Amino acid sequence: MTFVAPSLPEMATGENLSKELSSISFPFSNLLRSRRCFLRAAWTLQRQGIIRLSQVAGTADIEALNIRINQVLDQVESYRASGIAEHPISDAYLNVPENRAISGYKQLVNADRSVINLRFARPDGRSGSDAGMVDIFHPEKLSSELNQLTSSVLQAEVIQNLLWTSCLSPVKIKCRNLYINNGVEDTRGFHCDGRALKFKAFLFLSDVRDLGEGPYCYVKGSHHDGAPWLRTSAFNQANGIDICEFTQLGGSEALPMMARAGDMVISSQAGAHRGHPQHPEGKRRVLVAMYSPRSKTKLSRLDRLKRSARRWITSW
Numbered sequence: 001m002t003f004v005a006p007s008l009p010e011m012a013t014g015e016n017l018s019k020e021l022s023s024i025s026f027p028f029s030n031l032l033r034s035r036r037c038f039l040r041a042a043w044t045l046q047r048q049g050i051i052r053l054s055q056v057a058g059t060a061d062i063e064a065l066n067i068r069i070n071q072v073l074d075q076v077e078s079y080r081a082s083g084i085a086e087h088p089i090s091d092a093y094l095n096v097p098e099n100r101a102i103s104g105y106k107q108l109v110n111a112d113r114s115v116i117n118l119r120f121a122r123p124d125g126r127s128g129s130d131a132g133m134v135d136i137f138h139p140e141k142l143s144s145e146l147n148q149l150t151s152s153v154l155q156a157e158v159i160q161n162l163l164w165t166s167c168l169s170p171v172k173i174k175c176r177n178l179y180i181n182n183g184v185e186d187t188r189g190f191h192c193d194g195r196a197l198k199f200k201a202f203l204f205l206s207d208v209r210d211l212g213e214g215p216y217c218y219v220k221g222s223h224h225d226g227a228p229w230l231r232t233s234a235f236n237q238a239n240g241i242d243i244c245e246f247t248q249l250g251g252s253e254a255l256p257m258m259a260r261a262g263d264m265v266i267s268s269q270a271g272a273h274r275g276h277p278q279h280p281e282g283k284r285r286v287l288v289a290m291y292s293p294r295s296k297t298k299l300s301r302l303d304r305l306k307r308s309a310r311r312w313i314t315s316w
């Protein structure tokens with residue numbers, strides 16, 4: 001079978017979208033007190049590749065975080081406006097096109113302090129640059145207040161247990177990021193972040209109510225080796241396209257993950273996802289925790305099952 005061109009999924013809208021979102025949504029307070037709700041959330045994540053947890057963080061913490069983030073952004077802005085080649089924030093590296101302190105994803109993840117990355121249009125004009133986005137690696141290292149606030153809102157212990165129950169593998173946080181998107185119109189198309197086990201937990205610091213605000217979009221179930229992935233692999237291989245670009249999503253449906261500040265979306269990064277292009281006035285702020293397997297030790301399926309069962313039993 002041949003596929004002549006890349007194809008996009010339909011975007012879910014209206015009542016259908018509300019129904020789809022509510023089928024993968026769980027109140028965080030229920031998750032904490034009900035084992036049944038916890039297991040349903042873990043199972044849904046395993047089946048669909050994505051869930052939404054409502055009200056993980058309270059208004060006071062979200063406001064406090066936003067105030068501190070605004071202070072950091074003001075410092076960066078005044079540095080850029082002044083043109084003085086002086087480091088604006090003592091505990092961070094600043095990556096700007098004219099002066100990249102750190103490059104390469106691995107180096108960014110392993111950096112010893114925060115890295116403030118300002119994204120600009122690519123010199124060769126290729127699309128998907130995320131120009132205008134501010135992507136801060138390790139925001140918790142910017143100050144002790146940010147460290148305390150990020151750890152409080154990310155609820156790492158609960159989320160780690162949830163992921164472990166869902167995928168039957170021990171995972172832990174490898175990196176935290178802060179995505180600040182204001183009027184980012186040139187976003188990358190549907191892709192996966194590789195097919196290895198990897199999750200992201202997106203804690204929303206601003207409401208995302210419509211497409212113009214740039215919601216995170218996801219094709220449910222595409223983290224499994226079903227038709228979209230098999231067709232994409234074949235098409236990309238035949239056409240010399242990077243395997244991570246999801247090119248065959250025709251006939252699928254993408255969910256724009258509308259959320260309120262304080263909600264958390266958790267997704268398997270093996271599935272097809274993208275940030276929707278924003279309206280020039282659109283704003284979105286998200287704190288992200290990336291989880292991946294604890295170690296490279298290979299465990300048999302039975303061992304993984306045993307470890308997960310032990311962990312689950314002792315966590316209740």
Ligand SMILES: [Fe+2]
Pocket residue numbers: 191192193273
């Ligand atoms: Fe991605």
